[in-house]
Amino acid sequence: MSAAAEAAGKGATVVSFPAAGSGSAAESIPVMLGVRETAEKFGLPVHMVREAVRLGYVYSVRAGSRKIYINQSSMISWLSGGR
Numbered sequence: 001m002s003a004a005a006e007a008a009g010k011g012a013t014v015v016s017f018p019a020a021g022s023g024s025a026a027e028s029i030p031v032m033l034g035v036r037e038t039a040e041k042f043g044l045p046v047h048m049v050r051e052a053v054r055l056g057y058v059y060s061v062r063a064g065s066r067k068i069y070i071n072q073s074s075m076i077s078w079l080s081g082g083r
Contacts, residue, residue, distance in 0.1 A: 032061070032069035042075060052078060 035053070039046045049070065053060045059074040 031072040033072055033075075035068050035070065038070045038072075038075055041072075042079060049075075 033041060035046060035049050038044070039049045042049075050068075052058045052075070053068055053070060057078045059071040061069050063069060
């Protein structure tokens with residue numbers, strides 16, 4: 001089972017951004033998590049996740065005026081000391 005399918009089965013929201021000319025569409029689908037989902041998954045306080053988004057440390061998108069989705073790979077990279 002792919003990581004995206006596994007995450008989708010756990011209630012994560014998967015948003016598709018297929019890359020032009022990429023091989024398989026499934027390979028280019030990033031896993032996007034809500035703020036609370038991200039905080040729970042990585043064992044972080046919600047306010048720290050929101051601050052990482054506000055400061056641009058992680059890739060995120062807004063859905064409407066309130067809902068924020070965070071790219072899981074970006075969060076892993078930031079927590080690993082990368083950017």
